[in-house]
Amino acid sequence: MFQQTLSLSFLLSSFILISTLSWVSAADSNVVYVQCSQLNFTSNTPYESNVNSLLTSLIASASLYNFNKFQISPQDCVIYGLFQCRGDVTSPNCKDCVANAISQLKTTCPMSTGGQIQLEGCFVKYDNTTFFGAQEKTELSKRCGPAMGYNSDVSNRIDVALANLVGGNGQYFRDSDYGSIQGVAQCLQDLSLSDCQDCLLEASGRLRSECATSTWGEMYLGKCNIRYADMGNGNLGNNGTSSSNKSNGGGAKTPWEWIITGATALAALLSAGGVHLYHKSSKTTTTTTNTTNHGTLP
Numbered sequence: 001m002f003q004q005t006l007s008l009s010f011l012l013s014s015f016i017l018i019s020t021l022s023w024v025s026a027a028d029s030n031v032v033y034v035q036c037s038q039l040n041f042t043s044n045t046p047y048e049s050n051v052n053s054l055l056t057s058l059i060a061s062a063s064l065y066n067f068n069k070f071q072i073s074p075q076d077c078v079i080y081g082l083f084q085c086r087g088d089v090t091s092p093n094c095k096d097c098v099a100n101a102i103s104q105l106k107t108t109c110p111m112s113t114g115g116q117i118q119l120e121g122c123f124v125k126y127d128n129t130t131f132f133g134a135q136e137k138t139e140l141s142k143r144c145g146p147a148m149g150y151n152s153d154v155s156n157r158i159d160v161a162l163a164n165l166v167g168g169n170g171q172y173f174r175d176s177d178y179g180s181i182q183g184v185a186q187c188l189q190d191l192s193l194s195d196c197q198d199c200l201l202e203a204s205g206r207l208r209s210e211c212a213t214s215t216w217g218e219m220y221l222g223k224c225n226i227r228y229a230d231m232g233n234g235n236l237g238n239n240g241t242s243s244s245n246k247s248n249g250g251g252a253k254t255p256w257e258w259i260i261t262g263a264t265a266l267a268a269l270l271s272a273g274g275v276h277l278y279h280k281s282s283k284t285t286t287t288t289t290n291t292t293n294h295g296t297l298p
């Protein structure tokens, strides 16, 4: 009976995996940007083991929290690191995203003294100088959707949606629907809420000027990001049932709509088969970690 349940859930998760793999990997695991330090550490040094132990700690912690920061310092070289999952990403998906991010970061820059990577669903950064709590508004990535042509209705709705995000709930993660416009914003939780606000204000201003005529847009600064998308089919002020299919085609999913769908399927998949696997890998966490703060989400 138990075995039957197991194999059924295995079949089910295999099915979900096969039917969703293409867009799961095209969504949460999508790299928005990756940056590595020029300097490399040397193999088989405390630096290397500190980096490894830090990254392992981040993955382990991501199964419990949406954000956490660590500082590893058994030897003279201190390594600082943190992860941040988007506020609507659930724990199993957060862990999966962070593990994926770290694997891609290690592939891209295996020996770098520091680096950062942003996937659609999560962010990871480590370095040997502290960056915790520091404001950082450098533009790291920007993407603008196709132009919609002049449409003051949609344009006004985008303005309102972004203003709602900036003025919104005062939290690290914010989402907002305004008419056909969906918006999402996320700050790294090592910032104070007032620095979060300051960062989002800057991000929103840049997004609006740099993606001025776009049906969707995304702006990633060092410590925050903000995005919007017009979900109206023809975005022409009729009830969204228009049959127009310009550019991406009517009803095309925006980048993060795919993510949310993907995350849901991935959750099913992980709860079916991933738990045991994780339990094994979490035992490799070293005891040298020094948790400085648990950033629990509400």
Ligand SMILES: *[C@@H]1O[C@H](CO)[C@@H](O)[C@H](O)[C@H]1NC(C)=O
Pocket: 038, 039, 040, 109, 110, 111
């Ligand atoms: C660091 O390593 C990468 C390859 O992993 C190499 O391309 C790069 O040149 C190295 N940087 C320095 C400063 O040696």
Ligand SMILES: *[C@@H]1O[C@H](CO)[C@@H](O)[C@H](O)[C@H]1NC(C)=O
Pocket: 039, 040, 041, 077, 078, 113, 128, 129
């Ligand atoms: C960080 O690592 C680089 C390369 O090993 C080193 O030159 C630099 O002094 C380190 N910085 C700190 C604050 O330890």
Ligand SMILES: *[C@@H]1O[C@H](CO)[C@@H](O)[C@H](O)[C@H]1NC(C)=O
Pocket: 238, 239, 241
């Ligand atoms: C909008 O929707 C309403 C109710 O569904 C319908 O009566 C009306 O004709 C629609 N208008 C347009 C422009 O499609």
Ligand SMILES: *[C@@H]1O[C@H](CO)[C@@H](O)[C@H](O)[C@H]1NC(C)=O
Pocket: 243, 244, 245, 246
């Ligand atoms: C919608 O897409 C189809 C197939 O790509 C195309 O033939 C048709 O002309 C498009 N319609 C509009 C209104 O753009």
Ligand SMILES: *[C@@H]1O[C@H](CO)[C@@H](O)[C@H](O)[C@H]1NC(C)=O
Pocket: 073, 289, 290, 291
């Ligand atoms: C973490 O490190 C700081 C300074 O490096 C130390 O004072 C503190 O006791 C450590 N905490 C733990 C839990 O090891």
